Amino acid sequence: MIFLFYLLSAIMIVCALLVVFSRNPINNVIYLILCFIAMAGHYILLNAQFLAVVHIIVYTGAIMVLFLFVIMLLNLNKAIIFRKSTVTRVSAVVTGGIFFLVLLAATRQTFEIHAKYPFNSDIGLVSGIGKALFGEFLLPFEISSILFISAMVGAMMFGKKDE
Amino acid sequence: MESSSLLLFFLAAITLVGAAMVFSSYIPPTSTNAVKFEPYECGIETIGDTWLQYTVGYYLFAILFLIFDVETIFLFPWAVVMRSAGMTGFIEILIFFAILGLGLFYGWKKHALRWE
Amino acid sequence: MSALIFIAIFGIIVLYLGFANNKAILAPAAIGGLLITMALSIKDWGVGSKYFHDMIVVDNFSIAFNVSMLIITILIFLFGVNYYKRMEHHVAEQYALMIFALTGAFLMTSYSNLIMLFLGIEILSIPLYILAGGKKSSYRSNEASFKYFLLGSFSTAFFLFGIALVYGASSTFYLPEINTYIAQFNGHLPPMLMVGLLFILIGVSFKVAVAPFHFWSPDVYEGAPTLVTAFMATVVKTAGFAAFYRLLGMGLLPLPAALEKTLWVMTGLSLLVGNLAALKQSNFKRLLAYSAIVHTGFMLLAMLSQHDSAGSVLLYYTFVYSLATIPLFIIFIHMKRSAKGLEDLVIFRGLYKQKPWVAVFMTILLMSLAGLPPTSGFMAKYQVFTLAISQGYIAITIFAIVMAIIGVYYYFYVLREAFTDSDEPNPILIPFLNAALIVVCGIAVVLLGLFTFTIPI
Numbered sequence: 001m002i003f004l005f006y007l008l009s010a011i012m013i014v015c016a017l018l019v020v021f022s023r024n025p026i027n028n029v030i031y032l033i034l035c036f037i038a039m040a041g042h043y044i045l046l047n048a049q050f051l052a053v054v055h056i057i058v059y060t061g062a063i064m065v066l067f068l069f070v071i072m073l074l075n076l077n078k079a080i081i082f083r084k085s086t087v088t089r090v091s092a093v094v095t096g097g098i099f100f101l102v103l104l105a106a107t108r109q110t111f112e113i114h115a116k117y118p119f120n121s122d123i124g125l126v127s128g129i130g131k132a133l134f135g136e137f138l139l140p141f142e143i144s145s146i147l148f149i150s151a152m153v154g155a156m157m158f159g160k161k162d163e
Numbered sequence: 164m165e166s167s168s169l170l171l172f173f174l175a176a177i178t179l180v181g182a183a184m185v186f187s188s189y190i191p192p193t194s195t196n197a198v199k200f201e202p203y204e205c206g207i208e209t210i211g212d213t214w215l216q217y218t219v220g221y222y223l224f225a226i227l228f229l230i231f232d233v234e235t236i237f238l239f240p241w242a243v244v245m246r247s248a249g250m251t252g253f254i255e256i257l258i259f260f261a262i263l264g265l266g267l268f269y270g271w272k273k274h275a276l277r278w279e
Numbered sequence: 280m281s282a283l284i285f286i287a288i289f290g291i292i293v294l295y296l297g298f299a300n301n302k303a304i305l306a307p308a309a310i311g312g313l314l315i316t317m318a319l320s321i322k323d324w325g326v327g328s329k330y331f332h333d334m335i336v337v338d339n340f341s342i343a344f345n346v347s348m349l350i351i352t353i354l355i356f357l358f359g360v361n362y363y364k365r366m367e368h369h370v371a372e373q374y375a376l377m378i379f380a381l382t383g384a385f386l387m388t389s390y391s392n393l394i395m396l397f398l399g400i401e402i403l404s405i406p407l408y409i410l411a412g413g414k415k416s417s418y419r420s421n422e423a424s425f426k427y428f429l430l431g432s433f434s435t436a437f438f439l440f441g442i443a444l445v446y447g448a449s450s451t452f453y454l455p456e457i458n459t460y461i462a463q464f465n466g467h468l469p470p471m472l473m474v475g476l477l478f479i480l481i482g483v484s485f486k487v488a489v490a491p492f493h494f495w496s497p498d499v500y501e502g503a504p505t506l507v508t509a510f511m512a513t514v515v516k517t518a519g520f521a522a523f524y525r526l527l528g529m530g531l532l533p534l535p536a537a538l539e540k541t542l543w544v545m546t547g548l549s550l551l552v553g554n555l556a557a558l559k560q561s562n563f564k565r566l567l568a569y570s571a572i573v574h575t576g577f578m579l580l581a582m583l584s585q586h587d588s589a590g591s592v593l594l595y596y597t598f599v600y601s602l603a604t605i606p607l608f609i610i611f612i613h614m615k616r617s618a619k620g621l622e623d624l625v626i627f628r629g630l631y632k633q634k635p636w637v638a639v640f641m642t643i644l645l646m647s648l649a650g651l652p653p654t655s656g657f658m659a660k661y662q663v664f665t666l667a668i669s670q671g672y673i674a675i676t677i678f679a680i681v682m683a684i685i686g687v688y689y690y691f692y693v694l695r696e697a698f699t700d701s702d703e704p705n706p707i708l709i710p711f712l713n714a715a716l717i718v719v720c721g722i723a724v725v726l727l728g729l730f731t732f733t734i735p736i
Contacts, residue, residue, distance in 0.1 A: 003170075004170065050239070050240070054236050057232065057236065058229075058232060058233060058236065061232075062225075062228060062229045062232045063229065065225055066222070066225050066226065066229060069217060069221050069222050069225050070222070072215070072216065072217040072221075073216065073217055073219060073221075073222060102474060103474070105470055106444070106470040106471050106473070106474040107471070126239055126240050126243040127240075127243045127244055129240045130239075130240030130241060130243045130244030130248070131244055131247070133237070133240050133241075134240075134241065134244060134248045134251075134252045134255060135332070136332045136334075137334075137394070138255060138331055138332075139330070139331035139334045139335060139395070140334065140394050140395060140398050141237070141255075141259065142255065142258060142259055143287065143382075143386065143398055143402070144398060145258075145259050145262040145263055146262070146287050146290070146379055146382055146383075146402055147398065147401055147402050147405060148230050148233070148234070148262075148263055148266065149262060149263065149265070149266040149291065149294075149379070150376060150379045150402070150405050150406045150409070151226070151230065151405055152226075152227065152230055152266040152267075152269075152270065153266070153269070153294065153372055153375065153376060153409070154376075154405065154406070154408070154409035155222075155223055155226045155227065156223065156269075156270050156273055156275040157369050157372055157409060157413075157415075158219075158409070158412065158415070159219050159220065159222060159223030159226075159275070160223070160273065160274075160275055161279070162367070162368045162369075162415070262291065265291055265295075269294060269295065272298060
C-alpha cells in the first residue's frame, strides 16, 4: 500500500511539473489527464471508489475535453511568449516560495488526529455517498441545481450569436 | 480485493500492453522518409498550419454535456439508496431534475441546441 | 427558509418570463417577487430556527441582512427599468442572474456549515462572472468578466483548500463545532488549523475586496456594465461582510492572536491602499472602486472589535453605504450618456448649471460616502469608531480617522467638477423614475443619519 502511495504521488508530481513546464498546450492537457488518473488512484487507496470513478468520468473525461476545446478556440498557432519584468518574476518566485514554506510548516507539524467517526470501510461506496447526499447534505445537493442552471444560462448567453 | 492482487493486475496490464507495443514496433519491416510524415502521403501539399480554430459552438455543447454528466452522477447514489430514501428521496431527485430540465428547456426555446 | 426556496424558484420564473417578449413586465414582476420574498423573510423574524441538519440557521441577523439586500436589489431593478431599455437581447437573463446571485447571498448570510458558505459564494459569483461580461461587444466588459472569473476561481481554490485543512484538523464543517474545537487550544492553534483558517479568510476577503486581495476590483468595476457594478458594490459587499461576520462571530470568537493580527493589517492596508490609489483616479468607476476598498477597511474595523453589537453596526454601515452608492451610479450613467460614453470625472462639469437639484443631491450622497455630518455616512463611521475604541483598538482607529479625513479630498474633487461650468454643455436627460430614485435615496441617507437604527441580533 505504501509503495502504491509513493508511486502514485511520484507520477502526480512529475506530471504536474510537466503541465507547467511543457510548451505545447496539447501536451499540457495530456499531462494533466495523467495527473488526474493518478489522483483517482489515490482515491481508490483511500477506499473512495465512487469518487475515483466520478473523478475519471467528470474530470479526465468531460472537463479535459472542455480544456481541449478552449485550447482549440484560442488558436495558439504561434508560440506566444509572455514577457514579464524582472520585478514581477522575482516577486512571483518569492511569493511562491513563501507559500510553499507555509504549507510545508503546516503539514510537517501536523498532529495526531483523533478520528471523530469510527473507521468504516463502506463509507466511500456509492450507498454511503447516497445516504449522506439524501440525508445530511440534502440542501447543498438541491441548491447546487441553481448553480448549474446559472452556468447553463451563462453558456447560452456567451455561446450564442445574438440574432 | 487484496491490494497485492490489484498491483498484480496493474502489472499484468502494463506488461501485456507494453509487450504488444514493443513487438509491433520491432517485428514489421520499417522504412522512413520525409513524405511519410505528410498528412496526405499522395495528394496536394498542405498549406499553412493544421491547427484549425474551432467555433465557440462546440464549447456550448461541451458545457451542456458537462452539466448533464454531473447530473447523471448524482443519479447513481440515489439509485443505490432508492429503497431506503423512499418517497422523499424520489421527490428530492425529481426537484433536482426538474430544475435542470427547466434549464435544458430554456436552452431549447432559445435555439441554443440548434447547430449553426 | 421559505424565502430562500421562493427566491430560488423565482429566479427560474423570471428566466422564463423572457419568452413573453415583453420587456416592460420584467422589472415589475421581478420587484413583485422580491417583495414577496421580503414578506416571507420578515415572517420568520424573532423565531430563530435551524433547517436541514443545521445547514441553514435563520436568525434575526440573517433576516436583517436579507431584507437589507432585498431593498437594495429592488432599487437596482428600478434603475434597470431605464438602463435596459436600449438592450435588445437577454434582458430577462440579467434579472434572473441577479436573482440567482441573491440566492447565493441569502445562503451566505444564513449558513452555519462551511459547505453552505462555499456553495453560497459560488452561487453568488458565477452569475456575477456572467453579468460582468454582459456587454458582449465590448472588449472591456469581456476583460472584466475574464479577469473576475480567473481570479475568483483562484481564490475559491484557496478557500476550498482552507475548508479541507480545517476539516482535516477538526473533522467537522459546522461552525459551532469548529468554535468549540478551537477553544480547547487556548489560542495556540495547531499549524494545519491555522493555515486552513487563514485560507478561508483569504477566500472571503477576496470576495469583499479587502486590501491585499483587491487587485481585481478596479478593473472589474470599470469594465462591467454600470448596473452590474452597482450590484457588485452594494449587494455583493453586504453579503460578503455578512458571511465574514458570521464566520468570525460563530466560528472563531474569541479571535486567535494570529488571526487578529492578520485582520488588523488587512484593515490598515485597505484604508491606506484604497485612499492613496483613489487620489490619483480620473475614471469615476475606478474612483468608486477604490473608495469601496477604503469602506471595506472601515467595515473590517467594526469586525475587528469583536463586540456583540458589531453585527448591527455592520448592517447599518453596509445599508447606508449602498443607499449612497446606487444613486451615484445612476447620476453617473446619465452624465456618461450625455457625454457620449466618456467616463472621466470631467463629465460631471456643468451639472449644477443644468440640473441644480441633482448637484445638491450628489453633494449629500458624496458627503455621506465621505462621512460628513449630518448624513448617515457620518453616523455609520462614528459607530464604527466608538465600537473600536471601546474595545481598545486606539491606534488603528486614529489611523482610520486620518484616512477618513484624507478621503474627503477626492469626494470633493468630484463635487468641484459638478459645480464647475462646462465649456460645451450637453443636454442631460434624467427620466422620472431615476430622478425619483435619486431623491428618495438622498432623503433616506439624511433621515437615516438623524434616526439611526440598531437591530437586536
